[in-house]
Amino acid sequence: xxxxxxxxxxxxxTKARGARIQTKSQQRRQKHKEDLRLAILDxxxxxxxxxxxxxxSLRQVAEAVxxxxxxxxxxxxDKDELLFHVSLEGFRTFGEMLQAAYDSKxxxxxxxxxxxxxxxxxxxxxxxHYRLMFMQRPEMFFDGNSKKFEMPETFNDMIDSFSxxxxxxxxxxDAELFQSIxxxxxxxIIWANIHGAVALCISGVGVDEGAARAINKHGHKxxxxxxQKTNPTT
Amino acid sequence: xxxxxxxxxxxxxTKARGARIQTKSQQRRQKHKEDLRLAILDxxxxxxxxxxxxxxSLRQVAEAVxxxxxxxxxxxxDKDELLFHVSLEGFRTFGEMLQAAYDSKxxxxxxxxxxxxxxxxxxxxxxxHYRLMFMQRPEMFFDGNSKKFEMPETFNDMIDSFSxxxxxxxxxxDAELFQSIxxxxxxxIIWANIHGAVALCISGVGVDEGAARAINKHGHKxxxxxxQKTNPTT
DNA sequence: TTGACAAACTTAACACTGTTAAGTAATATA
DNA sequence: TATATTACTTAACAGTGTTAAGTTTGTCAA
Numbered sequence: 001x002x003x004x005x006x007x008x009x010x011x012x013x014t015k016a017r018g019a020r021i022q023t024k025s026q027q028r029r030q031k032h033k034e035d036l037r038l039a040i041l042d043x044x045x046x047x048x049x050x051x052x053x054x055x056x057s058l059r060q061v062a063e064a065v066x067x068x069x070x071x072x073x074x075x076x077x078d079k080d081e082l083l084f085h086v087s088l089e090g091f092r093t094f095g096e097m098l099q100a101a102y103d104s105k106x107x108x109x110x111x112x113x114x115x116x117x118x119x120x121x122x123x124x125x126x127x128x129h130y131r132l133m134f135m136q137r138p139e140m141f142f143d144g145n146s147k148k149f150e151m152p153e154t155f156n157d158m159i160d161s162f163s164x165x166x167x168x169x170x171x172x173x174d175a176e177l178f179q180s181i182x183x184x185x186x187x188x189i190i191w192a193n194i195h196g197a198v199a200l201c202i203s204g205v206g207v208d209e210g211a212a213r214a215i216n217k218h219g220h221k222x223x224x225x226x227x228q229k230t231n232p233t234t
Numbered sequence: 235x236x237x238x239x240x241x242x243x244x245x246x247x248t249k250a251r252g253a254r255i256q257t258k259s260q261q262r263r264q265k266h267k268e269d270l271r272l273a274i275l276d277x278x279x280x281x282x283x284x285x286x287x288x289x290x291s292l293r294q295v296a297e298a299v300x301x302x303x304x305x306x307x308x309x310x311x312d313k314d315e316l317l318f319h320v321s322l323e324g325f326r327t328f329g330e331m332l333q334a335a336y337d338s339k340x341x342x343x344x345x346x347x348x349x350x351x352x353x354x355x356x357x358x359x360x361x362x363h364y365r366l367m368f369m370q371r372p373e374m375f376f377d378g379n380s381k382k383f384e385m386p387e388t389f390n391d392m393i394d395s396f397s398x399x400x401x402x403x404x405x406x407x408d409a410e411l412f413q414s415i416x417x418x419x420x421x422x423i424i425w426a427n428i429h430g431a432v433a434l435c436i437s438g439v440g441v442d443e444g445a446a447r448a449i450n451k452h453g454h455k456x457x458x459x460x461x462q463k464t465n466p467t468t
Numbered sequence: 469t470t471g472a473c474a475a476a477c478t479t480a481a482c483a484c485t486g487t488t489a490a491g492t493a494a495t496a497t498a
Numbered sequence: 499t500a501t502a503t504t505a506c507t508t509a510a511c512a513g514t515g516t517t518a519a520g521t522t523t524g525t526c527a528a
Contacts, residue, residue: 068478135369138437189453196430203372219423226456
């Protein structure tokens with residue numbers, strides 16, 4: 001479990017003599033570097049999911065992959081960046097789930113519900129990720145003013161996926177399905193309802209998964225009903 | 235700023251000779267202990283509000299009150315208990331605000347809105363406290379299974395105040411103001427809406443205070459509208 | 469094959485953290 | 499004044515993230 005990635009000297013002892021291929025040597029070096037980076041990410045992910053954010057430790061990650069703590073600093077500039085990339089994969093699936101929900105329905109109203117359901121499913125299915133992003137270290141992901149490390153392109157793609165909710169709300173409004181209301185505001189209201197359900201559940205304040213789903217479902221229903229036009233326009 | 239509470243030897247050096255009053259000696263001793271406890275709490279509160287949960291340090295508290303770190307362990311069993319009591323005072327005002335909101339109106343529907351507004355005001359006004367309780371260390375306050383230290387009576391009083399929302403929702407339902415809906419579920423929906431608004435704001439994901447208040451206000455309005463009976467009963 | 473160079477990796481240390489055990493100083497009681 | 503108790507400190511332990519300096523290793527050219 002420890003010696004997943006063989007250290008450089010191990011691979012060299014056997015192959016060093018026949019050093020004919022020059023261009024591929026640095027390729028192999030780089031591949032090893034990438035492999036190690038992935039191994040670090042894997043071990044870190046496992047420890048993160050197992051112990052959560054509070055008990056997540058760089059040194060433990062290092063020990064898990066069988067390297068000294070300082071080695072990690074050659075692949076990630078600090079603990080936060082490692083943690084960021086660990087959670088990145090989780091949020092990629094978040095984005096995919098939202099996008100899939102958007103694509104799953106044609107009707108904007110049904111889509112809105114599907115997106116909400118997908119959101120809930122991610123929150124309840126990946127509570128450690130969700131807690132990190134929205135409860136424990138949100139400034140790591142949002143709050144652009146203090147970004148210590150650069151965001152990879154995949155992250156921005158992800159953020160785009162998050163905006164499917166706003167996009168869909170706008171589409172509902174454009175289709176004149178609702179009474180007159182600001183699009184941004186309505187997005188916020190729906191987001192608050194969904195995030196509230198997830199957050200109250202995964203923070204363990206007494207709302208179980210069933211209740212969270214029910215809050216989402218019926219809260220959504222009530223909101224939609226409240227958005228209905230009372231008297232036909234024009 | 236450091237020598238707020240004089241240490242025992244300082245008070246004794248002057249008064250020790252005339253040790254006539256026996257019963258008051260331990261009284262004075264106990265008073266000093268309580269004073270120190272309060273001084274610790276004060277310093278801890280200041281540091282907590284200043285640095286937040288992540289950077290809150292026992293040793294810094296000790297230095298601030300001018301005692302060694304171990305002294306704190308004579309007044310609080312560990313860092314968590316100190317933090318708990320630091321936040322307790324904040325949440326006392328939370329409970330009072332909710333109770334005051336409940337008392338401020340006669341009409342259950344107006345009360346519901348008042349409670350929501352009070353909740354928002356606390357969340358936005360005491361973000362460090364709110365974050366600790368609902369986002370960073372909720373298990374310290376809820377999640378009865380793993381209570382390491384005992385809760386003081388004042389805490390239980392506080393928790394009672396939190397239930398004014400549930401109580402008021404029940405009253406609305408009893409007054410047949412809404413369509414048929416489970417009281418627990420509706421409480422959850424309203425709570426999710428309010429908590430969602432607060433949480434999205436104070437976690438810095440892009441919802442400012444004005445938006446949070448708007449989400450609460452209009453979200454509440456939509457929910458109430460959605461709860462209206464469509465056709466008169468009986 | 470050998471030597472130089474750069475990359476990879478480790479050791480040692482720093483400055484912190486919470487927490488405990490053991491010992492000292494101060495006070496209250498007899 | 500002696501004794502017990504309480505208050506408090508010192509020293510240490512086992513951790514943490516992070517940095518500087520040094521060593522090992524792999525690569526490439528002479």
